[in-house]
Amino acid sequence: MTAVAALGARPLISARADIRGAAGGGSVVETDDHVLEFDGAAGRVILQLADRLDGGDTVQDLAAAVACDPGVVAEVIKTLQAHGAVFDLAAVEDRSGGELRAALRQECAFWAKEIQAHSFWRTLLSGAANPETVFGWGIEQFHYVEAANEYMAAAAANCRLDHGVRMQIGKRFAEESEHGDIFLGGLQRCGFEHESVVNAPPLPATSALKDYLFELACSDSIATEATFNLMQSSGEPLTRAGLARFYGELTRLYPFAGPMFEAFHDHAVIDVEEGHERTIFDELCDAPGLVTPAAGRRAIDAVRGLAEHFILFFDNIEAYYGARDAIVPRRAVDIDAFAR
Amino acid sequence: MDLDTRWIAHFEAAVAEISGGALIDGELSSVEVIGVPKQAVSRVMLSLDGGRTLNEVAARIGMPASVVSAICGALSEASLIHKAEVGDRPVPHEEFAELSRRVFAAWKKRLFSHPLWQGLVAGTAPPGQFAGWLMENYQFIEGVNDRLGSATAYCRSRAGRRHFARHFREEYDHGEFFIQGLLALDFSRDAIYASRPLASTRGIINHMRRCARQDSLFYAACSGFLESTGGDRSNARAFFDAVTENYASDRPAIVSPLIAHLELDEEYGHNGVIESVGPYLGPISHARASAALQAVRALVEGLELWSSDIVRHYSSDTISLRARAYGSRRTVVGARPMEAAR
Numbered sequence: 046m047t048a049v050a051a052l053g054a055r056p057l058i059s060a061r062a063d064i065r066g067a068a069g070g071g072s073v074v075e076t077d078d079h080v081l082e083f084d085g086a087a088g089r090v091i092l093q094l095a096d097r098l099d100g101g102d103t104v105q106d107l108a109a110a111v112a113c114d115p116g117v118v119a120e121v122i123k124t125l126q127a128h129g130a131v132f133d134l135a136a137v138e139d140r141s142g143g144e145l146r147a148a149l150r151q152e153c154a155f156w157a158k159e160i161q162a163h164s165f166w167r168t169l170l171s172g173a174a175n176p177e178t179v180f181g182w183g184i185e186q187f188h189y190v191e192a193a194n195e196y197m198a199a200a201a202a203n204c205r206l207d208h209g210v211r212m213q214i215g216k217r218f219a220e221e222s223e224h225g226d227i228f229l230g231g232l233q234r235c236g237f238e239h240e241s242v243v244n245a246p247p248l249p250a251t252s253a254l255k256d257y258l259f260e261l262a263c264s265d266s267i268a269t270e271a272t273f274n275l276m277q278s279s280g281e282p283l284t285r286a287g288l289a290r291f292y293g294e295l296t297r298l299y300p301f302a303g304p305m306f307e308a309f310h311d312h313a314v315i316d317v318e319e320g321h322e323r324t325i326f327d328e329l330c331d332a333p334g335l336v337t338p339a340a341g342r343r344a345i346d347a348v349r350g351l352a353e354h355f356i357l358f359f360d361n362i363e364a365y366y367g368a369r370d371a372i373v374p375r376r377a378v379d380i381d382a383f384a385r
Numbered sequence: 386m387d388l389d390t391r392w393i394a395h396f397e398a399a400v401a402e403i404s405g406g407a408l409i410d411g412e413l414s415s416v417e418v419i420g421v422p423k424q425a426v427s428r429v430m431l432s433l434d435g436g437r438t439l440n441e442v443a444a445r446i447g448m449p450a451s452v453v454s455a456i457c458g459a460l461s462e463a464s465l466i467h468k469a470e471v472g473d474r475p476v477p478h479e480e481f482a483e484l485s486r487r488v489f490a491a492w493k494k495r496l497f498s499h500p501l502w503q504g505l506v507a508g509t510a511p512p513g514q515f516a517g518w519l520m521e522n523y524q525f526i527e528g529v530n531d532r533l534g535s536a537t538a539y540c541r542s543r544a545g546r547r548h549f550a551r552h553f554r555e556e557y558d559h560g561e562f563f564i565q566g567l568l569a570l571d572f573s574r575d576a577i578y579a580s581r582p583l584a585s586t587r588g589i590i591n592h593m594r595r596c597a598r599q600d601s602l603f604y605a606a607c608s609g610f611l612e613s614t615g616g617d618r619s620n621a622r623a624f625f626d627a628v629t630e631n632y633a634s635d636r637p638a639i640v641s642p643l644i645a646h647l648e649l650d651e652e653y654g655h656n657g658v659i660e661s662v663g664p665y666l667g668p669i670s671h672a673r674a675s676a677a678l679q680a681v682r683a684l685v686e687g688l689e690l691w692s693s694d695i696v697r698h699y700s701s702d703t704i705s706l707r708a709r710a711y712g713s714r715r716t717v718v719g720a721r722p723m724e725a726a727r
Contacts, residue, residue, distance in 0.1 A: 240434075241431065241434065246679060246682070249588060249592075249683060249687040250690060252592060252683060253588025253592070256592060256595055260594070350587070356584075357694070370399040370400055370408075372400060372427060372431060375396075376395075376396035376397075377676075378396050378675050378679040378682050379393055379467070379675050380476070380674050381467045381468075382396060382467055383487065
């Protein structure tokens with residue numbers, strides 16, 4: 046990326062990036078992978094821009110806002126981008142077809158990392174999560190997977206694209222429709238009764254996630270398919286060995302939830318075996334004239350909206366199950382509870 | 386207690402560990418159980434689902450029936466459990482409306498004790514948070530087209546549909562009141578139109594759309610929770626007085642459209658939806674009434690999440706719109722300091 050091209054970039058700083066001042070007016074940007082030190086004008090510019098890198102302004106706008114040489118801002122953004130601390134939202138927009146497919150794949154990888162960097166995962170992987178959080182996550186995950194019977198069904202019902210695409214969407218739903226049972230089985234083996242899990246009211250953010258996908262599936266097939274690119278993006282390729290290590294570690298940390306993690310593992314292995322290297326959206330992008338820049342814009346908005354919903358999903362699990370002495374599974378209202 | 390009776394634990398009861406036992410906490414009462422560990426007490430509470438007798442609960446969790454009986458006796462005294470009804474008895478509309486009003490009052494109290502609302506009243510919420518609250522309110526009110534349009538379209542009763550349609554005619558353009566407030570904050574109309582709601586704002590709109598699809602009574606109950614009645618109106622006026630003083634003392638035009646909106650709703654009589662439309666929505670059974678209140682409870686939880694989301698996303702002293710901004714970063718800024726907007 047050249048400095049000139051970067052003037053139109055709309056940088057979004059990663060939630061993983063920690064920006065702080067350093068001695069002598071410089072600044073430090075630290076992510077999980079890198080520690081970047083800036084001095085001189087660049088160091089000052091980063092501190093001025095820290096709270097403005099929300100993807101809403103171009104480099105040109107940002108330079109004007111902090112009264113700085115646009116070239117300096119462009120160079121700083123270019124460096125942050127090269128180290129994964131910043132993503133340029135403009136790079137994905139106003140594209141169509143194959144260009145959009147490639148750009149969206151990069152953006153999905155960025156969002157997948159943002160979601161994986163949520164503090165929920167840090168707490169879980171440190172072994173410090175309480176049992177309510179561990180099982181609460183399992184139950185909310187069940188609700189989400191079970192919701193395939195709403196949003197994937199709606200995607201099949203509302204698709205007005207050609208026969209071949211409808212068959213692919215239908216096949217995906219047919220394959221996924223009973224996956225909720227895998228999670229339910231794992232929870233049952235941990236001692237939870239079938240009905241208590243099925244009837245547990247989802248947290249509001251889980252409902253918001255399910256409803257978001259459902260509403261999208263009713264209104265925009267292309268945008269809906271784009272969201273699967275995020276759902277199937279893991280940042281790094283999933284392998285059987287990697288999944289075994291991950292869930293093995295969770296079982297070691299939380300042995301009481303072993304059967305649930307076994308179910309999570311089994312479900313993830315199915316996804317790996319089905320192979321989602323190439324999605325339906327990728328194929329739509331190859332259809333001449335179908336994914337126009339306008340359709341691409343809706344697809345990008347849908348993916349970004351989904352990323353926000355996933356982050357809210359983990360926020361809510363962490364806050365609700367982590368901070369309360371909640372009874373798990375949650376209970377639905379019975380009006381007799383209000384009898385005088 | 387009669388060990389052959391079936392009981393249901395209160396849906397909001399929580400079990401906490403205390404020295405030597407456990408504390409079972411409800412919204413209005415609590416019970417301490419000494420000598421029984423928290424995990425065992427949690428298992429008792431989980432087992433009280435209306436499907437088992439106390440004898441069966443005791444056998445299931447391996448606890449002496451006398452201990453289960455003693456715990457449940459105390460829980461019953463504190464209204465933390467209630468006896469399970471046999472069958473799905475009918476609930477008269479008047480009883481459902483009265484119950485709703487009573488429950489809603491408690492749930493509103495809980496919602497408005499959230500730090501967002503307390504901070505706005507006290508003036509301790511940063512100016513950016515006030516602007517964010519106004520913005521997300523605009524998004525929600527504008528969403529009446531999503532919500533009430535669905536409620537009308539999906540209602541199976543002609544009389545009910547006409548009620549929702551009339552409500553729609555009176556409400557569909559009320560987003561303009563909030564636009565006027567935002568214009569007074571110096572945002573342009575184009576920027577307001579281009580802004581995007583928070584995921585939690587979209588969540589509560591979509592929740593109400595789901596209710597509209599599932600059962601018109603669910604929607605009517607949620608709508609009943611949102612409307613202002615009796616004491617709510619004076620509370621709402623006191624709230625607007627406080628935010629005017631705290632955030633718009635030199636420019637009352639920011640808040641005056643919201644007060645005009647409140648007054649118009651009063652004029653239209655948008656304060657008795659359950660009583661007025663309920664009778665057109667078919668017989669109410671115990672299960673349907675419980676499901677309708679569960680839909681409202683989910684709305685309340687959604688509104689609490691929404692309040693927290695506003696606090697997190699608009700936590701700065703500057704005001705901004707989420708026009709093209711994305712992400713999870715908790716500080717979304719970019720427009721200008723509040724002082725400059727004045």
